[in-house]
Every structure is written in structure tokens, then in C-alpha cells.
Amino acid sequence: MKTLPDENGHFGIFGGRYAAETLMTALLELEEAYGKAQNDKSFAREFDWYRREYAGRPTPLYFARRMTKALAGAKIYLKREDLNHTGSHKINNTLGQALLARRMGKKKVIAETGAGQHGVATATVAALFGMECKIFMGEEDIRRQAPNVFRMKILGAEVVPVKSGTATLKDAMNEAMRYWVGSVRDTFYIIGTTAGPHPYPMMVRNFQSVIGKEIKKQLNKMEGRNPDVLLACVGGGSNAMGTFYAFRNEREVAMFGVEAAGRGLNTTEHSASINGGTVGILHGNKTYLLQDKHGQVRDAYSIAAGLDYPGVGPEHAYFAATKRATYVAVTDAEAVEAFSFLSRREGIIPALESAHAIAYAMKIAPQMKKNKILVICLSGRGDKDAQTIIETNAL
Amino acid sequence: MKTLPDENGHFGIFGGRYAAETLMTALLELEEAYGKAQNDKSFAREFDWYRREYAGRPTPLYFARRMTKALAGAKIYLKREDLNHTGSHKINNTLGQALLARRMGKKKVIAETGAGQHGVATATVAALFGMECKIFMGEEDIRRQAPNVFRMKILGAEVVPVKSGTATLKDAMNEAMRYWVGSVRDTFYIIGTTAGPHPYPMMVRNFQSVIGKEIKKQLNKMEGRNPDVLLACVGGGSNAMGTFYAFRNEREVAMFGVEAAGRGLNTTEHSASINGGTVGILHGNKTYLLQDKHGQVRDAYSIAAGLDYPGVGPEHAYFAATKRATYVAVTDAEAVEAFSFLSRREGIIPALESAHAIAYAMKIAPQMKKNKILVICLSGRGDKDAQTIIETNAL
Amino acid sequence: MGRIGERFESLGAKNEKTLIVYLTAGDPSLTVTKELIFGLEKAGVDILEIGVPFSDPTADGPVIQAASQRALKTGTTLQGVLDLVADIRQSSQIPILLFGYFNPIFTYGVGKFAKAAQKAGVDGVLVVDLPQEEAQELRIHTDAVGLDFISLVAPTTGKIRLKNIVRNATGFLYYISITGATGTAAPKIDDIARDVSKIRKLTKMPIVVGFGISNAAQAKEIAALADGIVIGSAIVKLIDENRNSSELINIISDYTREIKEALALQRYIVK
Amino acid sequence: MGRIGERFESLGAKNEKTLIVYLTAGDPSLTVTKELIFGLEKAGVDILEIGVPFSDPTADGPVIQAASQRALKTGTTLQGVLDLVADIRQSSQIPILLFGYFNPIFTYGVGKFAKAAQKAGVDGVLVVDLPQEEAQELRIHTDAVGLDFISLVAPTTGKIRLKNIVRNATGFLYYISITGATGTAAPKIDDIARDVSKIRKLTKMPIVVGFGISNAAQAKEIAALADGIVIGSAIVKLIDENRNSSELINIISDYTREIKEALALQRYIVK
């Protein structure tokens, strides 16, 4: 597979840099600064140091004995991104971007957040590096994810409530972009997933690719080989791309991205942009989108606030279009069941986002032979989802 | 220093086995089983595997650059127990005890909990090993620590509300012991700290001693030497003893245990059993206790639910009496300030318990020379404390 | 031999079973406790077990827990209980056993306690959380002044352990008839029969059975297997239920008399 | 040369500044938009910038965001806007520019759109999120049918980049007078003066200034530095405030006329 994206940030027909002129110079500067950092060993050293000493990497690749036994099929490993500082894979990326911001001399950072995980991870690195921090968050999400809002405030970040649209992630990202348009000279925008205009999808992917690299090394040590199947949930796609990327050229490794089917793919209440969307342009890139026939973006829905986004990273769109990975979807109900299953079988409470990947594993693992290896990216922990689960009356 | 406790569980005049006859056989069996496990390499291997692959050990020993700079004195390292699975050091111990329970063929476990961290850590290992689990928790703590109650339920544990006394940790422990008296034949009692009758204080200490062992190894790698000062908060004393133990014979290492002074040592609202208590017997061991002159145990108080206990592990009593360690106390207000300080300086939200250790570091670090090394045990993360902090209006 | 041993001896000579009654000192008040004690004595109780309230009674079920709390709220202290005993001794020679937890005694001072207890007229002590491993701390003092140190035997007590307990026992052996806190379950006759006969093989010392006995029928059945029984939670509950009744003393006395009579009848039954 | 170029030329000949007015199509309804457009034309507006509403207008401030939302709620589509233009063309030759985001155009089909726009009588397009790096995708079609493709220049646009933009520009150059979303700040005269003169050194093409101009005084001052100005949020806000007034058209016309007159006066002022 050739190295993508191309110099303009295109992955085949996807990706690109569909941004307002005001932002273009910042995007070009970012691209340049990132390029330099990539070639600078001291950046890699710094990044490594914080990942190891601060975030707690490498995260374990845990053989889930009781889950494997219960499903009676493939051998199941969980990549424990839930053990990262702040509780999800998001810190891998925010550390990278904040280090870059520091190199670029920016003292202010902004970010959008849905579930609040990226907001917390951003507020965290802002505190760590002494930067001013504003987090844009939909009012509806502020209500749903109160504990994370509180964590951001404790960390010294300002949480800016976004009232426009449906007051969820998409609107928060719109508002962050608007704010950035007005503050681009001294402010670094830390985007939380493999979306946004180039170079974000590439950069976030690279920052997250540590997940797959570790899996490769760990599994080869334990099993002497690559996994047969990789599984990860897909919101914007950063944990999934982080999981997949190291294996992209190893054709024998099958990859499944799990989208949120919400109340069902046959309803309008889901977030499955690949399974239920069409090609379009949003937030700076061309990708699969949930939209009406006039190109107006639809509201996404998922019980998992972190998956509640109507787009998907352009590289996933490319992987889907070229069939390098398969994209499937599971419903709210299936995710809630998987949430409970993993909690009770392994003592690990997954984020509702990650529970989507678990739910799909519950479908396919039993159909796989016992000598097959299935690796699931457990992107985050589920403490934040208590309120949501209470509301489902699942207990 | 000679190896303690003696065969009856005494640390000097402290410790022992002041338990009802009904429990004695179980305590003796436990002692025997634990002794066997200690001599069994396969137990160590198993324990190691779960600590590494499941709990995420070793935890980093993180050089806190901005905290060091802000306090302008000793070089400060944080032992990141907050990065453990479930968010505190408690899992080190529950994994050990659950593995022992499994060896002993017990399929049911019980535990007491205050903050809920030990309850969650117990419910977690019960799920991991497929055991039935009951957690005793005071009704007042159930109210204060709702998110943890919810986590326990998700993990499949039964949370038993305790209404007696002040409905906090002491009462939960009373009730757990009563329940154990009635179920001792098939039930393993997982005590959460270095308290209870022998062999618990010794066993929990050993299970937690991994903290100090790692510190020693990590710091020697980074700095080529031992720390000058160790600092940890003291509730029952398990994270502190876990931190101290590996250094007990190295006289050059000063140790500070930080108790909760609550609303002040000059009030009755604190939990500083060493600084403000007298010798007595509670929950199976002799130690320092908060009690009136008639030997009735007083209610403890601290803003940190996990420190809200009127006793302290007997080995700490011994360390205090023999001056091997120094015990100090910080108030609620100081802890809340430290909570905020660490969150904003390092992007690490500490548990309110751990914030007590941070608060004391804020007092002594500035008085230490720059070439001195101070290691603080960051026993847990503070997500659970959001509600409490909101109520203090500290934000 | 003290009052306790003498009482067992005299009852044993008549082939009569010993009735021990527990009540928490200071519930509802020390004054009422005193009246209750005189009432119990008249109703035929053989040995009194006076509970010294403790803040954290980990071996007690809800009934005695609540009684302890009430007693503490009205200011009952170990000294108060000792004074009560001394007061009773002005007019009564009923054997008296103090029942409680170690901390109040430890705080009072073990040596001072032993002397004060003996002086007040206490005959024996039963400390729930002082198993033989820790007992010496108190026994060197109680033995010195001739107080009985009553040992508990539990259904979970193993063989070797039992031998040791029996060897060091004084006064009588107290067999706990349930695996559980006080008053939290009904005893099982078959288990008691088996365990008591095991103990019996090791010693001639009196064996009493307690924890969970609540009525005359149970009392009779269990007493048949041993030398005596203890009624605890059942009495404490009855006291609480009738705390405000002018008939309190009569109610407790009647209840106790019924049980005592049931036991007395046993001597006519061939074992 | 199309209507846009002609308009600049004729105004330039008179040394008069160009007034461009933006309004969101479909706010409050396409029917009213049509009436507003005729009113604006009569009031002396030189070029119309018709906003095509989009669900996620990331370069717009609150005023235009809200207008877009209202327009979408009443069912406004790109096709509807094209039909509106065609309708206007029945009776008016005022230059018309469509202003919007790429996704509705992309979804309509870029080739199909260019043809339909040209046929309806659109003169140019300004797509906020199509910088030169992505512009070819649409330009190959709009260039083919002779639609102007208006390029934006921002205060943040660098030197080399500016050269490229200028080289590829058609119609006029649109200088964004603030670093911010539409209508979110007041422009700073000195910065505009400096930047416009930089652009002027590179090209003879008309330069207009927009984003944040809200009254006649500002308009006059800024227009003095360039070839024209754009009024956007200020008009949209006025429309919204008077949506239910029978005087809506008059109010908007009056407001516009005032600005146009302020600009017209400028030709008598020595630059």
C-alpha cells in the first residue's frame, strides 16, 4: 500500500483541506511544524517520555481468559487503552499535539469534545504544559457528561457551552472552528480524532499508531505472530486507525471498524457514517457523512456520546472504499449488553464507545476457530457512563 | 530491623489477633494458606501476571517537573498508583487476596468499603475470577460515593447498606465482620487495608509492598540512588506501608505518613489516629485509635472518605512508636488546595486521600535542598471526588 | 471454687440445668438494670451475664448492638457496671459474669480492672475478642485475683485448638450454638449434640450453650444436651419492647420463670 | 466579461465604490428574499451575495448561523436558490454571487451545479471552504461555463500564498477584514489599509472588503481603502429583527440606501 495521504492530504478521493482561507496559513504552518517534528529525534524522545512516564504506556495487551471461554471461539486479547492516564486513548493524541503546540510557541489551546474524554485529555495536557485552555462542548453533552465537565474545570480549563444546532459534538466542533478562525494566530486547535482538515487526520493517526505498534510487538512476543482479526469502535476513528495502522500492509490481518447503529440502521437515529452515509464534506475533509439529499448534515445519535458524530475520518472512508477494512455496526442495546458482559466476566468496565467493539466480538468470536486470535481495542473505561447506564435501567 | 510481625501477628505491642473464636480457625487457615502461597513460585507467577497484564503494573514513577518548579525545593517524583486498573493502589491487594481465596477454594468474597475504592477493587477481582461478592458500605458513604456504588453494581456485586453507628467505614467493617462470623466456612473476607486481625496487616502489607519495590528500582535507574523522603497518606495505611516497606531497613530514607486532620487536630472532627489517638483494640488488632476515655471508639471524620477511619494499621503504630516513620496531619482545606494544585500544575487529578500527601509535600518540599529527592505515593485518582469538591465550592 | 463453680456443682447435684441470662447493662438505664437483675434472680436465673456496652460490638447481632448503643447513649461505662455489681452484692450472691469486648477493659487498665472487678464481686469475665492467643494479657491479672476467665468454643473451632481451650478453661465452657453473631440464627440441635459430646469427651467442666436460644421449648431441648444454656438476645429484645411498660420487671420475670421451669422439669427426664 | 466585472468597471469609471450586500436565501422565506432583493436593488446595491444555507456554517458568526438554520427549517435548498435567481433574472440584471459551503454543491453535483447556476443567471460563486488547494474540483466546471470563482484573502494569508491566489482570481478579490467568523468583530482600519495595499501591489483586479462592517460610517471609511465593501451580518440581523414588520422591505432599503449614499459621496473626496 502506498503511503497516504498525498501532499494535499488526500486519501484517494477522501480527506483534503476544505477550510476557510483564514485557517489555511495555520494549517500549512502546522503541517510544516509537524513535518519538522517528525524528522526530529528530540521530538520522538520527548513524546516517548511523556507517553511512558506520564500516560503510563505501554498499555497491557491482556488475554481475556473468561471472555474467551464464555464465547468459546477465538482467543481474545484486549488492548487496554482504558489504563491510560485520563482513561482513554485520547491522551496519546493530545500529548503529541500539545508538544507540537509548545514547539510552535503557542500558549493557548482549544478543543471540541463530545463525551468529554478528549476535553479532559486536552485540559490535562494544557495543565501539564501550562497552557491556557478552552473546551467547546454542546450543552446537551454538558448535561449528559457532567463528571467530565467537572474534571475539565478542576484541571483549570474553561468549558464553553455550545447552544447551536443540537448542542452536541458536531456543533461543538463547528464552534471550535469558528473560535479558531478568530484566534488562529496564537491558538493551537487540538482536534480529537482522525478528522478535520489535513494534516490533522494524518497527524492524529500517527500519534495514535502507537496502539497498533504495541499490539504487534506484544502479540508477537506472546504468540509469535500477528492477530487474525483487529476490532475497534469508530467514532471519528482515532482509536480504530491507531489500532489498524501498523497492520495496514499485512494483508492476512482482517480489520473491523464498529460503528454505532444507535436505535437501528433502518432508523435515522444512528451514527454509522460509513454504513449509513454518503460522501460529502464536513469539518475540513471529504468523507462519508450522514446527510440528507441536499447535502445538509444530519444529526447523529448514539448512546455513546463519543461515537455521536455524523462523519468519520477520511482514511477510514478510504479503507472502506478500498475494502482494506470492513465496517459494521452494532446497536445501543447490543452495546449495553456488551458493557455488562465485560464488566461481569472480566472486571473491566468498558466505555460505552468501546462496548461497541466488544459487542461485535461477541458476534464473531464464537464463529471463529479456537486457534484464531482476535484483538479488541478497549479504547476507554466506562466510569463516565454510569449515568447513561442508570437511565437505560440495564441493571 | 527484625522481621515483623512475630508468629502471633504482633508488631511490638501492636497488632495481634483480637477476634471472635468463631473466626479464629478461618484466620489460622488463612495464615497457613498464605504461608504456603508465599513459598510457592506459581503463586508469585500468577500474581505477577495479573498485576502486569491486568492491573497495568509497573506504574510509572513520574518526575513532576512543574510541581518541582513551583515549590522550588526538592525534586519531586509521583508514584502513579492512580494509573492502576480501577484507579488506585487497592487492586494490588485485592488481586493477591482473591488469588489466595481461589487457592483456598472459596467461591464467595466479602469486603467493607468507605470511599468505595476497595469495594470496586474487590468487585473487580470477584468478576475476574467468577466469585460471588458482597460489599458492606455505610449508608452515608453510599450517598457520598454514588459513582463507586454504581461501579460495584455494574461489576455484579451486591452492595449491602449498613445503617448502624454513623453509617460509615467503621460500621461497614463491623458489619462485614459480623457477616463473616456467620459465613466463615465458605466466604473469604478481603480486608482493604493493613488492618484487621493477623495475618491481614502482614499480608496486605506484603501485597502492597510492590509499590516501594518498584520505586526503589525505578529511582535507582533514574537517579542512581534511594529517595531522601517518602510521603504517603494514611487511612488504614496500606498505600503508605506499601510505599515504605521496601525501605524500612534503609535508615537514610525518611518516611512521612500523612493523616487526615479534618477540621483540625484541636477539634473532634479528624481521622488522625496516631496524632490524635491512644492505644486500643479495634477490628482485631491493637493500635492507635480515636476513642474516649472509656475505650469507646469515636467517629472519625475526613473530607476524604478513604481516610475516614478511627484506627490505623498496627505496623504504622509500631513505626510511629519506634520513630521509624513520622506521622503528620493535614486538614481538609489543605487537602482541597493540594487537589487543585496538582490538577492544575500537572494535569493529574489526585484522589482526595492522596491530596493529603501532596499537601504535606507542599509544606516540606520548599524547605528541602534542590538535590534532595521526595517521592510521593499518588495512591489514586480523584474522579470519584467530583461531588465532594463541588460541595466545598472550591472551584 | 467461686460462686460460678459452686452454682454448677449444686445444680449438678440436683441434676438440674443451669440457666444463664444475658442483659446489657444500662439498657434502658443502670437503675432499671438493677431492678431487672433482682427480678431475674427471683425468677430463678442461676448465673447473670452482664453485658458491658461497647461502641463496636462485632460479634453481636442487631438486637444487642442496639442495646449497646442505647446503653452508651445513657452514659454507661465500665466503672458504672462495676459499681452496679458492687451495689447488687449488698444483697445478692448470684454468680455474675461480665460479658464484653476488650477495648473498654484495656482502656480501664487490665490490672486495675481485675482488682476492681474482684472487689465489686464479679465472678468471671467473658471477653469476646480475646481468643486464647491474646488472652494472657488479661488472664495474668484475672487469674491472680481468682476471677473465672470463660472461654468460648465455636462450631468452627478445630480439634487441636479445642484441646488447648479446654486445657486452659476455668469456670465453664461456653459453646456458641450458631456460626454467626448473637441472635442471628436458630441453633441446629443435631450440630449442637455432636459438638457438645466432642467437648464432653475432653473435659468434666460444665458446658453451656448460647447464641440464638429464644424460647422455653428450644431451651429445654438444648439444655438436655449440656449443663446449661444462655438466653441473651431474646431477653434484650423483650426488655426493649417493654421499656416503657410499668410491667417490665414482671414481664421479664415471667418469661424467665417459664424457661427456668422448663429446665427444672428436665431432671425428671431420663437422659 | 460578466455582469460582476462590468459593474466594477462602470462604477470604477465613475470613481464610485461598489456596495455588495449579503443575505441568506430563505430567511425568512424565499418569497420574502425575492422581495428583499428587489428592494435592495432599488436602494442602490451593486452586487448581491446570496447565501445558500448550510447546516454547519463554520465560518459564520451567530447572526448568519441563525439565519441559515431558519432558512433550512423553511425547506430552502440549493435548487430553490437557483430557481430564485432564475426568477429574479426575469426582471433584473443585478450581478448575483452565490455564497456558501461546498457540501450542498458537491451533493448537487459539481458539473450539474455549474451548468444550472449559469443557466439560472448566477454570475459567480464564493465557496468558503474551498481554498485554492481544493478549488479545482469545482472550478473546472465553473470556469467552463464562465462563472466567476471569487477568492478570499484573509489577514492571515501569507505572501506566497497571496500571489497564487491573486494569480488565479476571477471577478474580484474578497478581503476578509477581521480574523474571525462573519460579524464577530469590528474591523481595524489600519490593518485593512496595510493589507489592501499589499494586495493592490499584486493586481489591478477589484478588491472588496467584508466581514464585520455594520454602519455607514464604517462603510465609508473602509470603502475609501478599496473598491467596494460587503455588508452581511448587519443586514441579516436587521431582517431578523423586523421579520414580522410590514415595513421590512422599507427598513432594509432605507438602511442600504444610507450606506450607498455614504459610498457615493466618496467620489467627491480626494483619495
Ligand SMILES: Cc1ncc(COP(=O)(O)O)c(C=O)c1O
Ligand atoms: C473511549 C472512547 N472510545 C472511542 C471514542 C471515539 O473516538 P475515535 O473514533 O476517534 O476513537 C471516544 C470519543 O470520545 C472515546 O471517548
Ligand SMILES: Cc1ncc(COP(=O)(O)O)c(C=O)c1O
Ligand atoms: C485513593 C486512596 N488512597 C488512600 C486510601 C487510604 O487507604 P490506605 O491508608 O489503606 O492506603 C484509600 C482508601 O479508600 C484510597 O481510596
